[in-house]
Amino acid sequence: MSLDPATVRRIAHLARIHIEADDIPRWQAELNGILGWIEQLAALDVAGVPPLTGVAETALPMREDVVTDGGMPEKILANAPSRADSYFVVPKVVE
Amino acid sequence: MSYTIDGKTGPWELVIGLEVHAQVISRAKLFSGAATVFGGAPNSQVSFIDAAFPGMLPVINRECVAQAVRTGLGLNAEIHLESRFDRKNYFYADLPAGYQISQYQHPIVGRGVIEIELADGEVRQIGITRLHLEQDAGKSLHDQHPTKSYIDLNRAGVALMEIVSEPDLRSPEEAGAYLRKLRTVLRYLGTCDGNMDEGSMRADVNVSVRKSGEPFRTRCEVKNVNSVRFVMQAIEAEARRQIAVWEEGGTVLQETRLFEPARGITRSMRNKEDAHDYRYFPDPDLLPLKLDPAWVEALRADLPELPDAKKQRFMAEYGLPAYDAGVLVAEQASADYFEAVARGREGRFAANWVIGDLFAALNRTGRTIETSPVAPGALGELLDLVADGTINGRIAKDVFEDMVESGEAPAEIVARKNLRQVTDTGAIESAVASVLAANADKVAEYKSGKEKLFGFFVGQVMKAMAGKGNPALVNDVLRRHLA
Amino acid sequence: MSLTDLTLARAREGLRKKEFSARELTEAHLAAIEALNPQLNAFVTVTHELAGAAADDADRALARGEGGALAGIPLAIKDLFCTEGVRTTAASRILENFVPPYESTVTAKLKASGAVFLGKTNLDEFAMGSSNMTSAFGAVTNPWQRGGDPAALVPGGSSGGSAASVAARLALAATGTDTGGSIRQPAAFCGIAGIKPTYGRCSRYGIIAFASSLDQAGPMARTVEDCAILLGAMAGFDPKDSTSADRPVPDFAAACGRGISGLRIGVPLEYAAPGVSGEIAALWERGRAWLRAAGAELVEISLPHTKQALPTYYIVAPAEASSNLARYDGVRFGRREEGGDLTELYEATRAAGFGDEVKRRILIGTYVLSAGYYDAYYLRAQKIRTLILRDFQRAFETCDAILTPTAPTAAFAQGEKMDDPVTMYLNDIYTVPASLAGLPAISVPAGLDPEGLPLGLQVIGRPFDEETVFAVADKIEKAAGFSALPALRAGA
Numbered sequence A: 001m002s003l004d005p006a007t008v009r010r011i012a013h014l015a016r017i018h019i020e021a022d023d024i025p026r027w028q029a030e031l032n033g034i035l036g037w038i039e040q041l042a043a044l045d046v047a048g049v050p051p052l053t054g055v056a057e058t059a060l061p062m063r064e065d066v067v068t069d070g071g072m073p074e075k076i077l078a079n080a081p082s083r084a085d086s087y088f089v090v091p092k093v094v095e
Numbered sequence B: 001m002s003y004t005i006d007g008k009t010g011p012w013e014l015v016i017g018l019e020v021h022a023q024v025i026s027r028a029k030l031f032s033g034a035a036t037v038f039g040g041a042p043n044s045q046v047s048f049i050d051a052a053f054p055g056m057l058p059v060i061n062r063e064c065v066a067q068a069v070r071t072g073l074g075l076n077a078e079i080h081l082e083s084r085f086d087r088k089n090y091f092y093a094d095l096p097a098g099y100q101i102s103q104y105q106h107p108i109v110g111r112g113v114i115e116i117e118l119a120d121g122e123v124r125q126i127g128i129t130r131l132h133l134e135q136d137a138g139k140s141l142h143d144q145h146p147t148k149s150y151i152d153l154n155r156a157g158v159a160l161m162e163i164v165s166e167p168d169l170r171s172p173e174e175a176g177a178y179l180r181k182l183r184t185v186l187r188y189l190g191t192c193d194g195n196m197d198e199g200s201m202r203a204d205v206n207v208s209v210r211k212s213g214e215p216f217r218t219r220c221e222v223k224n225v226n227s228v229r230f231v232m233q234a235i236e237a238e239a240r241r242q243i244a245v246w247e248e249g250g251t252v253l254q255e256t257r258l259f260e261p262a263r264g265i266t267r268s269m270r271n272k273e274d275a276h277d278y279r280y281f282p283d284p285d286l287l288p289l290k291l292d293p294a295w296v297e298a299l300r301a302d303l304p305e306l307p308d309a310k311k312q313r314f315m316a317e318y319g320l321p322a323y324d325a326g327v328l329v330a331e332q333a334s335a336d337y338f339e340a341v342a343r344g345r346e347g348r349f350a351a352n353w354v355i356g357d358l359f360a361a362l363n364r365t366g367r368t369i370e371t372s373p374v375a376p377g378a379l380g381e382l383l384d385l386v387a388d389g390t391i392n393g394r395i396a397k398d399v400f401e402d403m404v405e406s407g408e409a410p411a412e413i414v415a416r417k418n419l420r421q422v423t424d425t426g427a428i429e430s431a432v433a434s435v436l437a438a439n440a441d442k443v444a445e446y447k448s449g450k451e452k453l454f455g456f457f458v459g460q461v462m463k464a465m466a467g468k469g470n471p472a473l474v475n476d477v478l479r480r481h482l483a
Numbered sequence C: 001m002s003l004t005d006l007t008l009a010r011a012r013e014g015l016r017k018k019e020f021s022a023r024e025l026t027e028a029h030l031a032a033i034e035a036l037n038p039q040l041n042a043f044v045t046v047t048h049e050l051a052g053a054a055a056d057d058a059d060r061a062l063a064r065g066e067g068g069a070l071a072g073i074p075l076a077i078k079d080l081f082c083t084e085g086v087r088t089t090a091a092s093r094i095l096e097n098f099v100p101p102y103e104s105t106v107t108a109k110l111k112a113s114g115a116v117f118l119g120k121t122n123l124d125e126f127a128m129g130s131s132n133m134t135s136a137f138g139a140v141t142n143p144w145q146r147g148g149d150p151a152a153l154v155p156g157g158s159s160g161g162s163a164a165s166v167a168a169r170l171a172l173a174a175t176g177t178d179t180g181g182s183i184r185q186p187a188a189f190c191g192i193a194g195i196k197p198t199y200g201r202c203s204r205y206g207i208i209a210f211a212s213s214l215d216q217a218g219p220m221a222r223t224v225e226d227c228a229i230l231l232g233a234m235a236g237f238d239p240k241d242s243t244s245a246d247r248p249v250p251d252f253a254a255a256c257g258r259g260i261s262g263l264r265i266g267v268p269l270e271y272a273a274p275g276v277s278g279e280i281a282a283l284w285e286r287g288r289a290w291l292r293a294a295g296a297e298l299v300e301i302s303l304p305h306t307k308q309a310l311p312t313y314y315i316v317a318p319a320e321a322s323s324n325l326a327r328y329d330g331v332r333f334g335r336r337e338e339g340g341d342l343t344e345l346y347e348a349t350r351a352a353g354f355g356d357e358v359k360r361r362i363l364i365g366t367y368v369l370s371a372g373y374y375d376a377y378y379l380r381a382q383k384i385r386t387l388i389l390r391d392f393q394r395a396f397e398t399c400d401a402i403l404t405p406t407a408p409t410a411a412f413a414q415g416e417k418m419d420d421p422v423t424m425y426l427n428d429i430y431t432v433p434a435s436l437a438g439l440p441a442i443s444v445p446a447g448l449d450p451e452g453l454p455l456g457l458q459v460i461g462r463p464f465d466e467e468t469v470f471a472v473a474d475k476i477e478k479a480a481g482f483s484a485l486p487a488l489r490a491g492a
């Protein structure tokens, strides 16, 4: 499988990373280089092998239903690049 | 008779499935310790986890898991002892992490069923496909600034149950009945308050149309409809739109749409171009969720009696007709109120009073059963006064209205207004005698065969006795005097 | 002996015996940073004042005969650990002004045990790299040089700033994080020891995530024992990390002294694949001889899926990273580039905020998870991960620990291996398999290459058996008698 320019643009958009049109060939070549190298995995027979998500063997720990957090809007907003009162601000979103 | 919409080419059937997002009742959020209460100051119920700060990690709230299990049990559904959390990746202003933690391949609850009853009494089983736990997003406010949207993350991370139905619904009415029934069950279980105004229950509606006997055609999803009425309207509007598209030779495209209640139409949604590519994958921050079967059984044992079972019991135990039982169990509070009134009394009599006089009074005074001006104990006392002959049924209505107004106990009202039923035959005899004397002409008519005048005489006697006469005795005495 | 040359263990003793104060020890290191950091670029932030105050606190505690296990010990902290009130950048422009209002669990534990933080060390951007060339704050220079050649070499990555600072005596020890080799490879390149503990041993809470199923914090120090002491203070169950292991923390330092007589040491055939340089093969052979001499039994083992580990890693790690880094969107914290609409804002912010290697991995990760490719890439990689884990489980039926080289080469020059990303990725060929299996693995300095650059050996253990890893590493360290010093170092 090898990426064409349209796929590079689609992936970059899915990842919300702007790529200049001039840069598409470079990214295409680099990504294809990596994917070409990864391609060797296709040769391995994995029939019947269960997927491994993580190596931790225990079950998911659960916490009690107690309010222990929040109540600190100033800390939440302290790093905001743009705010109004206690809101984060972004360009208007049209649904 | 199945529901159809007539197009130019004849009748069309509707195929409807609902995805309901129900906000879980819990103190803290699904993966953080921030509070869930509605209406806090902006960004005041937000932890660093909810705002997806660097290095923050989710830890699951046991109560949210328990609520999902209770709901699954209440929907007669399979509980999956092992489930998993996945990330649903997309960028949106009120989705801080750039992904929603949800359950994609392995939900906590599998297949179940919900029973709905239609206006004509028909009962239908609607399949539940699954129920999964996921995080709510924050809130974007679009009306605070001409060119900006404001983001409040108070709701971000609150636990939701997404309850997905099979495409078993065939009409707006059925969809409405399904939503109301689901809401009732959730409220009985105490797992969601069902408050659609505050957004604690939102529905995504999948609609397609077809000709009778056809397989399914392409469906569209109408997102975030927030009342039962709007769901019913949205279904009809969307079905009519699709029928028009098909009938004009076009093709319905699978897409996400929004319902505009003011215009009664659905429209295509922007910002959904990535909707087909959420790049789900297992969340590596969370291990598989494994439930102890004994814990699930303990939750099952603690479930309250649910509306279907309660309805059957009301019919069997109190001899109620199905309709009355159904009305009473629609809300836990009215069922409880009824039982408090009916216990040790005549069930149908109690049901008539609750459904009739009480509900009318609540309606009139803008109160709810929880804030009823007449406590169940007081209404019970009133019924006792009727049953033991202290007052007659007619006077009981007046006493009840007084109770609504004054909050006084019925016995006090009866005493204060001197409303005790008159059973003294002497008093009745004299009232009858004076009524007959004053209406000699009518008596003559009656005796010549105009027997329906009997009711007139009863009315006159009761009037003369200020309504307090014992109706049976009044009848007896009249009959004797007119014989 | 100068205060900057002490081991952590010796410094601890000196502080307790009042041979010197924590203030003196800290000042000595701050002076070394001032003198050498302009050349090394190992620190991106130096916290003089906070360090001085923490040292004074430690002195007061020590004077009372109190103080935690690390009272007064000056440490360098990789700038991937969130530190409350201290800028934390992940060496990325997108976080260049980010000041966390919270503290990572590991650094909180270190503070609670009395450690003094000198500052935050440089790294590959978001820990993605093996050379420290991808930092937005410029490359780190390895304090070691090839025989008289002053050309700047890389310190390895991603914990290159931590490795360089410890090697050059700017800190007694440092924290690192390791996703596919980011503690072990730079430790090997800089002639120090560093252990990636078992996945789940240290809390990930407050560590900026790269690949959540692989990331682990660990110590980097000049001796195996120092690593053991530091790990003891970093490790432990944390209810704030659902993947953290709820098990007791053993006395790692005590384990260093354990004999290894009768221990079976596995030597994986597949690590001797063609392409291993003569000097690495020779070093590995010497390592085997040392362990045999210490009474261990050497056994051949097979890890058949070794070859697949690296490409598997380069699916799993970027996939997780593409999702973990979605939160850097210019809305709640970090850099923002304005745009006409929200999508433009996102795309401009992330284009300007991320460097090329980070973008590369996000794009690869996005691709392997995207519709139509998930099964062929991500799901397949997860299945191969199962096979890799099984390889190790089978191997540990016949051995107690595994000995391998840490890296295929010694440190290389800045700018080398930059033409093709895959060439750079091959640095992690020996470290990645243990990462995918979540196993504890240490790198110990074990010798020099012909140009005088340090080389490391790796010891891999069973899950949560860091004690055996430390015991074996300690024997290698003693036998190797590694005493060479880098060209750039405090007091040199």
Ligand SMILES: [Mg+2]
Residues within 6 Å of the ligand: B019, B162, B204
């Ligand atoms: Mg949905």
Ligand SMILES: [Zn+2]
Residues within 6 Å of the ligand: B021, B134, B162
């Ligand atoms: Zn949902």
